[in-house]
Amino acid sequence: MSYVDEVLEKVKAKNADQPEFIQAVTEVLNSLRPVVDANEEQYRKLAILERITEPDRQIMFRVPWVDDKGQVQVNRGFRVQFNNAIGPYKGGLRLHPSVNLSIIKFLGFEQVFKNSLTTLPIGGGKGGSDFDPKGKSDNEIMHFCQSFMTELYKYIGADTDVPAGDIGTGAREIGFMFGQYKRIRDLYEGVLTGKGLTYGGSLARTEATGYGLLYLTQELMKCHGESMEGKVVAISGSGNVATYAAQKAQQMGAKVVTLSDSTGWIYDPEGIDIELLKEVKEVKRARLTEYAAARKSAEYHEKKSADDHGVWNIKVDIALPCATQNELNLEDAKALVANGVKAVCEGANMPTTIEATEYLQKNGVWFVGGKAANAGGVATSALEMSQNSERLSWSFDEVDSKLKGIMVGIYHAIDDAAKKYGKEGDYVAGANIAGFEKVVNAMIAQGVV
Numbered sequence: 001m002s003y004v005d006e007v008l009e010k011v012k013a014k015n016a017d018q019p020e021f022i023q024a025v026t027e028v029l030n031s032l033r034p035v036v037d038a039n040e041e042q043y044r045k046l047a048i049l050e051r052i053t054e055p056d057r058q059i060m061f062r063v064p065w066v067d068d069k070g071q072v073q074v075n076r077g078f079r080v081q082f083n084n085a086i087g088p089y090k091g092g093l094r095l096h097p098s099v100n101l102s103i104i105k106f107l108g109f110e111q112v113f114k115n116s117l118t119t120l121p122i123g124g125g126k127g128g129s130d131f132d133p134k135g136k137s138d139n140e141i142m143h144f145c146q147s148f149m150t151e152l153y154k155y156i157g158a159d160t161d162v163p164a165g166d167i168g169t170g171a172r173e174i175g176f177m178f179g180q181y182k183r184i185r186d187l188y189e190g191v192l193t194g195k196g197l198t199y200g201g202s203l204a205r206t207e208a209t210g211y212g213l214l215y216l217t218q219e220l221m222k223c224h225g226e227s228m229e230g231k232v233v234a235i236s237g238s239g240n241v242a243t244y245a246a247q248k249a250q251q252m253g254a255k256v257v258t259l260s261d262s263t264g265w266i267y268d269p270e271g272i273d274i275e276l277l278k279e280v281k282e283v284k285r286a287r288l289t290e291y292a293a294a295r296k297s298a299e300y301h302e303k304k305s306a307d308d309h310g311v312w313n314i315k316v317d318i319a320l321p322c323a324t325q326n327e328l329n330l331e332d333a334k335a336l337v338a339n340g341v342k343a344v345c346e347g348a349n350m351p352t353t354i355e356a357t358e359y360l361q362k363n364g365v366w367f368v369g370g371k372a373a374n375a376g377g378v379a380t381s382a383l384e385m386s387q388n389s390e391r392l393s394w395s396f397d398e399v400d401s402k403l404k405g406i407m408v409g410i411y412h413a414i415d416d417a418a419k420k421y422g423k424e425g426d427y428v429a430g431a432n433i434a435g436f437e438k439v440v441n442a443m444i445a446q447g448v449v
Contacts, residue, residue: 003040004029007049018102020325020350024109025053027354031429032436034421046448048440055082055108056089060101061151063129065143067136077148079127079155079163082108085442088159089125090115090378092166095173099130103325107166107349111378113435114371117410120382125161127152133168145176153181158189158388164381165194167239167324171201190388193381197393202384204399205377210244211400212376213320213347215407218252220343220366220427221318223415229253231342234316235272236260236309237323238281238288241347241374245320247274258311260323261288263303265311270297307331315339322347330355337363346370357428372410372431379406 001009011025029036029049036043043049063075078101081089091111094104104126112124131144156163165174174194181191195201204211218228231254235242238259246256255271266288273295280291292300301310312319312332319341321328325348333356336344343366346352350370352360360367380403387393410431417437418430 002033002037003044003049004033004036007053010050011053015102015105018105020102020106021109023354024106024350027350027357027428028109028113028432028436029053031426031432034423034429035433035437043440046444048443051443052083052112052436052439053109055080055105056084057081058101058105059155063131063144063148063151065140065147067140067143073144075129075131075144077127077129077151078104079152079161080104080108080125081155081161082124082126083112083439084123085439085446086116087121087123088157089161090122090164090381091124091126092128092164093169093173093177094126094128094166095131095133095168096128097130097132099128104128106325110349110371112439113432114375115378115382116435116438117372117413117431118375118379118382118406119409120379120406122162122378122382122385125163126166127163128166128169131168133173138172141173142176145173146180149177149180150184152177153184156181156191158191158385162190162381162385163192164378170194170240171196171206175199190385193384195384200384200388202380202387202399203394203396204403205380205384206240207244207247207400208380208403209241209347209374209377210246210322211248212379212403212407213241213245213322213345213373214248214252215376215404216368216373216411217318217320217343217345219408219411220345220368223411224366226342227253231255231317232257232315233318233320234258234311234314235320235322235347236265236311236327236351237321237348238277239322241377242320242322243274243277243281245322245347246272246277249320250274254318257316258314259288259291260309260311263287264289265301265303266292266298267301267310267314268295268298312336313339317342319344320347321351323351324348325350326353328352328356330359332356333359336360337365341365343367345373347374349374361426361428366425366427368411368414368427369431371435372414372427375410376403376407379403
């Protein structure tokens, strides 16, 4: 039995109740076979795969807080510090009812390779809670965030572990957490990224993941003799990543025609009105039904079931899944291929199932996974860390220029890695290999730790 297969069996046996984590490890290790086979004797002796699939530590804790009615509520908090071979742990805090250890571990594992691809000195981690910020008052969210940080602060620091935002964790939540950290530690440091601009945040951080996704997609198209001009684009989600992906796509001359949220999706054949979208989602914090009500050209489709992914049934050139994991399945992939899609690039973390990914690749679609395509957010978080360390604030254009350079560099790194191991055009394998090699070389250099 190969070394990869041995480790996969161990991971599945030890984490049998963690399907998302097993899915992520399976996808990564299978794509690493060429590089692992070429170094099997050394990697097996040093237990490289066992070490890279086992987090440095997993922290789980109780988060008690008081709601506006005086009732005590209890949530569960997580921080998984996965690998710090190339820098401090770095990864977001997700606040969503679906959060559990499996999801946090899969995200932390993926983060190791994504962060490596940025070329910046950051390791991989992830955290969060099953707390749902939707429908909560600012006061309730503050109480939760303060309680959450009262435990989390023990494990993080500017040179140890630097969390950021994620689903459910925006500038408001980061602000409350940072205030509590500062109060407890009596220390003003860049311990969190995604901060407000008045207290150490970075310009372009809000736009970074969506913009970065488009910078990479544009480079992908360019290297295949195509341009973004005139392309029709489907995007899922309507949060931060989706909004700014849509904005940048339309700045590049493409037309974005779909968006979605948890209750349904919209099709706007005239192209998404970005200012209206921001008003609905960022100001009113409302549903897409309000967008459709205010825009005559938009059709609203209510979600009929959990597997209703109508955004992928529209004829488009490019599909950008920007919502959540496993939102693009095999049937969706078949619909996209039937409609002639050229490229699928992931703005979310693992939004495409393994079966859908394989189908897209086999049918000649240029597919780039989230490890590479959505690395713009964490890259700009690392740029925020740099600014905090230097006590400086860079201009929007300076940050945006660095972001574009990083994303273009990531495309070429994954393209080169795929070609090096005889997998030209397999950008999933290329991303995993390029990210893995850097981390492993650092692990080997640092000894058995």
